[in-house]
Amino acid sequence: MPGVSGEREGEARDRIARFPQAKARSLRFTLGAPRSMRVVGGGRRAFFLRSDGPEDFETSLWMSVVDRDGQQHEHEVLLADPKELLADAGREEVPAEELARRERSREGGRGIVAYSVDTAGHRLVFALGGRLWLTQLTQDGLGGETRPLALPPQLAAGHGILNPVISPDGTRVAYTTGRELAVVTIGADFAADAACVAMGLDQGAGDEVRLGLAEFVAGEEMDRYQGFWWSPDSDALLVEAFDAGPEPVWYISDPADPSHPAQARRYARALSSNARVRLLLVRLGSDGSAVSLAQAGWDHRAYEYLAVVRWQKGHAPLLLVQDRRQTHDMVLGLDVSAPGAQSAIGIGVRTLDFAGIEALPALTSRVLSEHEDPQWLDLVPGLPAWTPDGRLAEAVIDREADTTRLAVGGQALSPVGCQLRELLDLGETDALAVVSSDPRSFDLVRFGYDGSLTVLNPRPGVWTASRSGRGIVVSGRTMQEPGVTAWHSLLAPDAHLDALVCAGKAGPQSGVEACARLSSKAADPGFKPNVDFVRLGDDQLFGAVVRPSGSSPWAGEDKLPVLLKPYGGPGFQQVVFSQSYYWESQWWADQGFIVLTADGHGTTGRGPAWDRAIFEDMAQVTLDDQVAAVRALPDLVPQADLSRVAMVGWSYGGFLSALSVLRAPDVVHAACAGAPPTDWTLYDTHYTERYLGLDPEVYRRNSIIDDAPKLRRPLMLIHGFADDNVSVANTLRLSQALMAAGKAHTVLPLTGITHMTNDPIVAENLLLLQRDFLYRALGVQARV
Template sequence: MLLNFCNLERKFPSFYVGAWCFTGCQVWFSLVEQLMHRVKRPKIEDKTEDGAVSVRAALAGMTGVDELSDSTEVVEMEDVSSTQFQVEKHTWDGLRKIIHNSRKNTGVVINKAPHDFQFIQKDESSPHSHRIYYLGMPYASRENALLYSDIPKKIRKDALLVLSWKPMLDHFQASPHHGGFSREEELLRERKRLGVSGITSYDYHRPSGLFLFQANSSLYYCRDGGNSSFITSPMNPTEITSQNSGTRMDPKICPGDPSFIGFINNNDIWVTSIETGEEKRLTFCHKGIDNPKEDPKSAGVATFVTQEEFDRFTGYWWCPAACEEADGGKTLQILYEEVDESEVEIIHVPSPALEERKTDVYRYPHAGSKNPDITLKIAEIRTDSQGRIVSTQEKELPVPFTSLFPRAEYITRAGWTKDGRYAWAVMMDRRQQNLQLVLLPPELFIPAHQDEAKRRESLEALGDSVHPFIIYQETSDIWINVHDIFHPFIQTSDDEITFITVNESKTGFCHLYKITSVLQRGSYHWAKGFTHSEDDFKCPVKEEVMVTSGEWEVLANHGAKRSSSPQIWVDEAAKLVYFQGTKDSPLEHHLYVVSYDSPGEIVRLTKPGFSHSCSVSQTFDMFISHYSSLTTAPCVHIYKLNGSDSDPLHKEPQFWASMMESSAFPLDGTPPEIFSFTGKSGFELYGMLYKPEKLVPGRKHPTVVFVYGGPQVQLVNNSYKGVKYLRLSTLASLGYVVLVIDGRGSCQRGLKFEGAVKDRMGQVEIEDQVEGLHYIADKYKFVDLSRVAIHGWSYGGFLSLMGLIHKPDVFKVAIAGAPVTLWMAYDTGYTERYLDTPEKNQRGYEACSVALHVDKLPNEPNRLLILHGFLDENVHFFHTNFLVSQLIRAGKPYSLQVYPNERHSIRCPESGEHYEITLLHFLQQNL
């Protein structure tokens, strides 16, 4: 049912309307007043005939706005003629049956494919070369499970070998039995875009064969391989009991002593021993108060912005090596981030427990506001010879973090070198145009919470040559995309370090570099005070070798939201690096190998005509590819690399076995076709066309432009769309033309292409969508340009609104899902990367904030549908609330569909079905 916002109180308890208006929106409206006060709008004198303010006058002279049509007049639609194809109008129940039929074969197929692989090599006496572990959804199951398969050493060339998926756990239900997910789990699932239940990740310690995973809101472990024998039948995992209430999050095995497990509980770091049962709290940042206002600190926990905008989901990192003590004990270390959100804005979002009349409280830094204060610390654990904890100690930097790294606003990645000699961190400035890769010797950290005398002793004991090293810097005048590639080699000299990383700013395309930096030691008298200069700790680069090159991209953040797999695989013995990239086509991902010692030839290992996602074995003799194309449903195949060890670069991939055939996926409907055209910008643009199945010669069909259009996303590529974009196939089956276009601003086309939206989001993307629409209309003649809809979610919802505002003569209707309507109210990490702060880019913010331009929306009813989850903690419901308030003030018509129990992603199957029926019904009635 479509709701007018004024009638929300009839659908929700009055408390919640009040909670949003007074508890949540009062804060946001205050924010808007402050921001709009800072954003000085041009003096407005012109008035429209009905007294509304002329947005043309308000926007006069703004950068980039003139590129868009500002016509508020709608071209009169001609009477339906014999040339128009009319989509059959169905009842609500009829549309529901259509949705049911389109989904009947998909069910759990979306997450069926195996992923997160670990290869374990078996001994020579075994008939199998490897055992692989992975996550997947077995047949007839509705939740992810921990599985394994054995790869035989010999195969029959005349038969297809399909490996069986064997369960590691015996009849184990991993999803919560009752009560659902905890708040922490639910929010992490949102940040990771997880739709599957069951076991969604695991940690594995190769030498001991220890597996650790989270399930049923608890922690479990089991063993297979390593020092243990390989199982032949399912086993029962062991639950790790705890004295703590609440959910234990982010569990990790200590690589230096796998008897110890780290985890987060109530925003602090804990460890437990699976051998002794001992449990110990390591940090004491959080007071245990269920109120962020009174309890703003955390340890080892990635903040909302760090998770959502930088894809970092952890805040602590075990040192890979343990220090063996003379008495048989060990010293273990954890690097962690400590966060203080005292000065970060607090917002209130309605709680999922509507009947309890509560709101959830969050710290949320909006554009231009204060980010959290951050620092890095080390937690030390001392054990005795029996593995019992003797003592723990918190260690801190000798001077405040901001004194050492004054430009560092974000810690985007962190970890340790392989031997544990250094901790490392990737730091970025607030504008995200300067990146520093920093080494931190553990000796730099001194005991915390000491009195002044002891602290001075610690500082005096700190060697003058002990200090951080900035071993690499990257700068950009556009922005720097965060990546996951940093492979440090074991040091062969104390005076230098060699590593592989990527750089996008040098050439405008993301490429691999092998770098050697000199660890230039200075002299710092920590006890006598510290003064910082811009070049402190900066190390000279001795050698920088470009390993890959060209107008294509190395995939440096491939699947990071979900996968824990590495982004590159480095064979140090053969001096080769395996990576995924777009060398053959921006529409296909492939696995490549190149020598990093003498770069030159780049060898593709995967077959063309498909897009691949790969995992390479630790012995570099096999790889797994999950691949598909527009016309081929996903397959998962294992390949063996055969050839001479004297020429490892040219080993040939040989198909070895299948883990999943495309027959496991239904292929209903006609797949889309890819097209390309050269836009007025000079760039080649790619799109997908779903032709209507009921194509009638000489008839023109209503058309739906499905859009995302924002940075970091690519929709158009040669991969299977039959499940993820099922609704687009459904639209085509009903007689609609469906277009998807990756215009300027989308990813994997180089920084110049993506950076076209810098400081002017929403102002170039619509032009590319319209150009693509006209290109297809001219080419095929079956597009009815008088009946075009634009639809998208999140950034796509924002662009749908921008399309109707600036191109009302092109788009007859817009369906906007969870749109950002006031960019001043979105988070710092995302918004400032593309728009800077409101103070520095006033015109850019105003031009792209659709809620400030409602006067330009059409006056005809049934042209705008807004959809939003009431509990959205990412694009807060405030955005729709504020937009609707402005629409009412301007006397503009609109329709609104609210989903009371949904967040940014619609997860409930009933809500998802209702959304799709609502979409189809709105289109058939109004397009």
């Protein structure tokens, strides 16, 4: 039926043509999808966030409930909707510190973007509209009621409520303003709530000092967004205090509005000073006020970075501290029962400056484990941690086996060749983790303490999970389905986790008492990417090739230009088994390109030796990988026209794009470089020094400012002036050097845009402008 086929081709062509707008309006097709899933208590209830539709940025709090009768169906209950709680949710005033946290965590939504739940799963708290909110489940556990909580009367109206966390027993909530740590004791109603400031910074403490917040590099590079942690008994807090005074002062301005003053901020640029970080133990009285203060003791000069804090029931708090070069770390057990922890403070004496914090009595810390590596040590999410029976679980680099492994009690638990990515949970009999044997698949694996291993995901993809009691939520993306798939399952009382069937089936034979799929309201692009997975070159780089679809006017061409679309830098991948990674590549392919994404040395999932091949030479090594991928392509894709090759990328991908036309102009003939870190001395300490060390000459060799006179290919530089991660100074310095060398280039400045580029109009037009630039650069005639 040619008419039907033609109609379908026309529809597919229209959907691909609308992709830039659809992607921008849907926040990369994530709006309306369930996220931030967490199972608590016995496992019958799971909480998650979801907006009401594919273009709705206002995220609500939801609950999935598996019925007590064990039937194979679910109830999805809306617990809190910002549109109902606030008169105008879309105009919510968000504190600057919270905006910074969202930037660090790449949070693009609005409304309820984070929540905290007690251990039993009966109470949840969140911040919204300048207020602190409590959701209390109904007695039957099938619904909830939401109300505001009282705030300390001594704090000014409209103060920022940052990172609220409920105590494990559900009786208290702590939050920070950045200057004060507040504790609210939950009453029967608003009038019965009791709120106070547990401790705060003295008025004489400088603006650079913060309490209860994570410093910049912790959020940006360590994925640690918390600045305080409850004790398992809900009677004390570990609280971070930091002084960013040693860091250089940087300014972010809006050149489009010269009347608006520049914003000063501290930024720990490479080869400069870090913030000074301390950790306090704050014991609370019955009213929530601080009754004693002490600080955690370790050698702060030798170990500048506080990477992990974890306080589990029945165990001493765990700290992971790193030295400046990240070649040595220590796992510390903090003795919170020491006499120093009981040093009483006078009634009403609750304010300190940083010197006063440093003068507090020090708690003893015991070294539980140490690690060394001549290049660097990785942080693995979820580790270190205690098993329920008191064994230390940690990540270890097995150099002989070229494997990052999970070790429990000093013994490797995960096998050789199984690269550990994240620990999700430590149970009584097993560990739940995300690993890769094939770096393209993030597999959900159960490691039994008896040595058994079970892969739980039904097919390759990017998977994760949350587990508590007999309940588990498994979620993931695959090449078979366009969006996130997630199931809330309850295992039968005597069933093993191996019985879990992630594909949504349940029944007595499977050992799953109930299993229900979480619904999604997210859109998808309406087309499936035309992807082939390949291996390239002598190093067998993992690559993905996307060709024009059958509906594209470029389908069937004998020769097409090549578009390289890498990230290419350390610690991240783009060649994975998930459709969402290739939607934009399909749009580019339908504009008339063979699109190639290749993961080179430094990208994750292939082992420590592969990761560390970039040490002190990441620019040349990562560029050489892209060149090798291009040269190997015609053997696999005869359509590839190597006389017309371009590269586009963002962040490290932007750096690699600019680098390619400067150092490999015979291979890459045009580039669009988005937010490129062109001078690595302008990027932060924790990331950059991990890979480049502390020798300024290494930085000069890996930066590209000095390469400016070599430019002889078209280059577009794109950067947001409000980017507080990769400063716009990177692009301006390269542009200045190009101008001084008399080299023509294009600069696309984005006013008010951060590193995330979440403005829908900007995000849409960026794709179109880059396409048209590359058309001109490569001599491609547009087709309709």
